[in-house]
Amino acid sequence: AQSVTQLDSQVPVFEEAPVELRCNYSSSVSVYLFWYVQYPNQGLQLLLKYLSGSTLVKGINGFEAEFNKSQTSFHLRKPSVHISDTAEYFCAVTPVGKTSYDKVIFGPGTSLSVIP
């Protein structure tokens, strides 16, 4: 079984400052990793994903994440945030290797608040 931990439930940051949202996972098998963003009262939108290859993954809106297998982490970063980045961010994993169903495990989410 897999599990996802997002240690920070809320992260306030000033506009134009850098931000890191932390994600750690637990799994006995290899996983694919995802970050989703949810704006208020909306559905989730994929920011980026790690499948294989380079451990540094770039996504939309200037976000990037780095996969660290030894630390089982997949932290999300942005060098300079904007007011429009205020949203809920979810880390998710799914096991590599198809069985009978796409099981995606979501973390509890981190609420990013960008302060003007």
Place this chain on the structure above:
Amino acid sequence: DGGITQSPKYLFRKEGQNVTLSCEQNLNHDAMYWYRQDPGQGLRLIYYSQIVNDFQKGDIAEGYSVSREKKESFPLTVTSAQKNPTAFYLCASSQSGPTITPYEQYFGPGTRLTVT
């Protein structure tokens, strides 16, 4: 444009009444999902369906029912047996099959259900 639609966006019901939430997709995806979202708890899987006329219980299926008579549609019924139905409900879809990666899920805008 391809996507997922959920209706209505807000729904109010009296306790003891069944209510059906609509989910339609035109992405030609085989798999569809229903999630429940509560503050601070991330997303929890209610039901999923990999093909038409087949669906499986997720982690919190009690008090819910679904049908999958068409590939495009996956309605969710919240029954009176659901003890705490007030929540934000998200529908998602993805491609499915052993050769399909990366299991990315596409989400609808959600339905906020309030039961009083």
